Amino acid sequence: MSTQEMEDTEKLYYTISEVSKLFDINASTIRFYEKEFNLKPTKNKKGNRLFTRKDIENLYKIVDLVKSKGFTLQGAKEQLKKFDKTAQEEVKQQVIEKLLNIKAQLLKLKEQL
Numbered sequence: 001m002s003t004q005e006m007e008d009t010e011k012l013y014y015t016i017s018e019v020s021k022l023f024d025i026n027a028s029t030i031r032f033y034e035k036e037f038n039l040k041p042t043k044n045k046k047g048n049r050l051f052t053r054k055d056i057e058n059l060y061k062i063v064d065l066v067k068s069k070g071f072t073l074q075g076a077k078e079q080l081k082k083f084d085k086t087a088q089e090e091v092k093q094q095v096i097e098k099l100l101n102i103k104a105q106l107l108k109l110k111e112q113l
Contacts, residue, residue: 013042013050022056023063033062036073037080 020027033039039058041049061083065076
């Protein structure tokens with residue numbers, strides 16, 4: 001299954017075998033990353049792992065860092081923390097900008113009254 005095929009389908013969940021094919025890695029490696037990086041895929045009544053797109057995005061970051069960029073597991077964990085902090089700072093900055101914009105609009109409305 002390619003990423004294009006994944007985008008074309010409207011599935012909410014993907015099995016571990018589908019994810020394994022997507023990344024061309026063993027299911028055991030996915031389970032190992034799940035434990036090491038504290039991933040929490042949904043499990044059905046049988047206990048089978050079901051991965052959401054968000055789970056797959058997180059796994060992609062891990063596979064990219066470890067397999068493509070040659071990070072150690074510890075290095076990948078640290079890099080992911082940096083990604084998270086950066087993303088949080090970006091969201092925080094966007095919220096501040098929106099609030100400042102709203103404040104400016106409210107002040108403008110107040111002047112017009």
